[in-house]
Amino acid sequence: MPNIETNSSLFQKTTIANINLKNKIFRAATSETAASKFGDVTDKLIHFYEKIAFGKPGLIFTGHMYIEPSGQYAPFQLGITAKNDINKLRELVRTVRSSDVPIVAELSHCGSQSMIKNLKTKAPSVLQNIIYGVQPAEMTEDQIWDVINNFGLSAGIAMEAGFDGIHLHGGNGYLISQFSSPITNKREDKWGGSQENRDRFIVEVYKKVRKTIGYKIFLSARVGIEDSQSDGLSIQEGVERVKKLETLGLDTVEPTYNLMTTYKENIRPFAGITKFISLKSGIFLFDSFRLKSRPEGYYLKLLNELKNYGIKLPRILVGGVRSTDFMKEVLGKKNAEYFALSRPFIREPDLTEKIRTGKIDRVDCVSCNMCFKHEGYHISKCWRKDIISIVQHLVFSFYNKINN
Ligand SMILES: Cc1cc2nc3c(=O)[nH]c(=O)nc-3n(C[C@H](O)[C@H](O)[C@H](O)COP(=O)(O)O)c2cc1C
Ligand code: SF4
16 A cells, blocks of 8 residues: 655645645646637636646646647647637636646647648748648748747736746647757758757747746746657757756756657657556557557656756656656656656546545556547547447547547
């Protein structure tokens, strides 16, 4: 039986900027597929977050919210533009806060990485998107500044709506990653080419948002610090970029892959479980025959690179974090300061409370990725919890081209 006392390091109180954190287990940014078709908060989205907030994670990062219509990644994604209903955003914040849980808005622009049919996408260079095959237009200098300004405007809307802070989505292949990587950024002006030029977009977005919200408000970022492709962004360059952001006053960093060839490189199947469980779990997947289990906390290497480089920012470990033993060991070795879990909160929205009260020491989620395959189609839920959902999933994946 898990021991509550021995989990106390996970429940130590800390403060970052304006946010008082009651524990170190965060709900990672996870898009909900629950907004209206115009990107507005709906009642079902509020109810979705209410359940997570009841479980009292240290902090909730929202799913990524597009900062302008051309930056929309998926249908029913949340938007945070002047056209979106601020009163519903306020209602969302109020609901989460009534459980005394902080909520931070993740801001994003998808660049060329979009599932939206017929969206006119734009990117640093005219290169087909690696994952979706979408052909973007090259951004003009004016368009680049417009997007930077829109990040600022969205941050301002988030503050008006009462969010506790901002998380920039600077990883996993979206627009900021596309500017960062030498694979997707072939520009020859001041926004491309040298490392300093490819740093410029994230730095300007950071500065704009910081100027809008001020230095006292929590501003953090998911930063892609290495491409999954060997000829892409190097880790050396990635950590130097984080150092730059640290010097400018970033509050926390959550490192991940920058560009990927498939989402599975970031949302890795069967993380932190045994080969036997992964095999047993995989029978519901069409791609189950190439199974192997992945280690827990698979981005630990990236966090260690930051530490070795002398980065002092609090680091959030995301990716395959699955057990209290693992989290305590990582904290003990000072290899991360916080943890962000995504798929486990889909399966068990109340998992932090279950850990706090000693009911579980390992999450139920087996990282089968069935939930991810419904992004943009159905509200986020665990599809392997009951037999009806599993059958519905199989029928759905048979008739639809699904995320991979
Ligand atoms: C359904 C789904 C939606 C996601 N949406 C987002 C998102 O909006 N923003 C983001 O930064 N990451 C998103 N991710 C990635 C997660 O934050 C996380 O990096 C990844 O799932 C690995 O963590 P985990 O092993 O705890 O699931 C999403 C993942 C899933 C499964
Ligand atoms: S479908 Fe359920 S078990 Fe599978 S990854 Fe998603 S939450 Fe975890």
